[in-house]
Amino acid sequence: MGLYSQLVRPLLFATTDAEWAHGLSLDWVERLGSVPGLKNFMAQQCCWIDPRLETRQWGLSFANPLGLAAGLDKHGQGVGVWEALGFGWAEIGTVTRHPQPGNERPRLFRLPEDRAVINRMGFNNRGAEALALKLPNRTSKIPLGINLGKSKTTALQDAPEDYHFSFRTLYEYGDYFVVNVSSPNTPGLRELQKATFLTEILTTLQAANFKQKPILVKIAPDLEDAQLVEIAGVVQDLGLAGIIATNTTLARSSSLRGRHRGETGGLSGAPLASRANQVIHRLWQETGGQVPIVGVGGIMEAEDAWQKILHGASLLQLYTGWVYGGPLVVRRILTGLSARCDRLGLNHLSELVGQRRVD
Numbered sequence: 001m002g003l004y005s006q007l008v009r010p011l012l013f014a015t016t017d018a019e020w021a022h023g024l025s026l027d028w029v030e031r032l033g034s035v036p037g038l039k040n041f042m043a044q045q046c047c048w049i050d051p052r053l054e055t056r057q058w059g060l061s062f063a064n065p066l067g068l069a070a071g072l073d074k075h076g077q078g079v080g081v082w083e084a085l086g087f088g089w090a091e092i093g094t095v096t097r098h099p100q101p102g103n104e105r106p107r108l109f110r111l112p113e114d115r116a117v118i119n120r121m122g123f124n125n126r127g128a129e130a131l132a133l134k135l136p137n138r139t140s141k142i143p144l145g146i147n148l149g150k151s152k153t154t155a156l157q158d159a160p161e162d163y164h165f166s167f168r169t170l171y172e173y174g175d176y177f178v179v180n181v182s183s184p185n186t187p188g189l190r191e192l193q194k195a196t197f198l199t200e201i202l203t204t205l206q207a208a209n210f211k212q213k214p215i216l217v218k219i220a221p222d223l224e225d226a227q228l229v230e231i232a233g234v235v236q237d238l239g240l241a242g243i244i245a246t247n248t249t250l251a252r253s254s255s256l257r258g259r260h261r262g263e264t265g266g267l268s269g270a271p272l273a274s275r276a277n278q279v280i281h282r283l284w285q286e287t288g289g290q291v292p293i294v295g296v297g298g299i300m301e302a303e304d305a306w307q308k309i310l311h312g313a314s315l316l317q318l319y320t321g322w323v324y325g326g327p328l329v330v331r332r333i334l335t336g337l338s339a340r341c342d343r344l345g346l347n348h349l350s351e352l353v354g355q356r357r358v359d
Helices: 002-014 018-032 038-046 128-134 156-170 189-193 195-208 225-238 270-286 302-311 320-325 329-344
Strands: 055-057 060-062 066-068 089-095 108-111 116-119 144-148 176-180 215-219 242-245 266-269 293-296 315-318
Touching: 002 018, 018 038, 018 108, 038 329, 066 329, 089 128, 089 176, 116 270, 116 320, 128 156, 144 156, 156 176, 156 189, 156 195, 176 195, 189 195, 195 215, 195 225, 215 225, 225 242, 225 270, 242 270, 266 270, 266 320, 270 293, 270 302, 293 302, 302 315, 302 329, 315 320, 315 329, 320 329
Parallel strands: 066 089, 066 315, 089 144, 144 176, 176 215, 215 242, 242 293, 293 315
Antiparallel strands: 055 060, 108 116, 116 266
16 A cells, blocks of 8 residues: 555545545546656556456456446546556446536545445536547547436436437447446436336437447345346346446445444445445346346455455446555555466456355
8 A cells, every 4th residue: 555545545535525635636647647658657556467357348358357436537537547547447427418516515425444435426527418528539448438327307207318318429439338227316316227217218228329339237235136136137138238236325334433424325335345245146146147247346455356256246346445545456456366366276267257155
């Protein structure tokens, strides 16, 4: 951890305005990417190359399975830099059809004692058309995903057209797309996880998907088992590319210690790891391992990433772990995965996807 944990993170965490610090970090990322030669230096420090970690899904090549989760880079500020920071892929957004300010501040809270974050941002973003203006000149070579949400002002019955507008507007710029129906911070949004709503949205997008780009759905960790089964059925029936499991949770463990533990919103970070793993494995079982699952939620160290793979994740995403671990956390996680391949004599990390026995 070194310099980041001893100096940079304490400075960022010194302010009680977590959202301001988050924005400052993204500004740094964006500016550093424009300094000649600096990206190459960052890549030397942050990247890790191991052919056993290379992954191919949906016709896309991933240098490693660890990607940036949606929510961290809502406006695409770092699209040219995440590759140099070691990520094998990146997902930006959530973006909505209409620009919207999101919920009232404060709306982002750190729980350092728990290595967690609570947010109730509410899909604050500049809108699909503004994002489309930013992406044509991106230079990164890693796969880029775009996470789509419903505008707050759009009624549930009009959600298919709302998602379709953003999908159509950004279609040329995303290597894959994610339908986010699981954020807890937009009123009524999670209703769209029901089979009837979800099928209509996804069918609308599939009809416009003339290049057959991968479309995934991102789900909540708070779903009951029957709901997970229902969603898995919709995904398989419609031939979707995969499932991202999971979004943030509304659940609160009595073991949380942070002074902001009572704040409303979605909880992410270490406390989410166990439930996310359960959801991943249930989906892996239900789909017979035939639907790629992206594991996200509580990946702070290499062991957390390893557990996601054992439970059934083919790809991984990081958000809160990057906030707490800093720029070198990606390399640490990847080197940890390589070390596990060494110990087990694996030819490729994918050999153990879904191999954990869960009662």
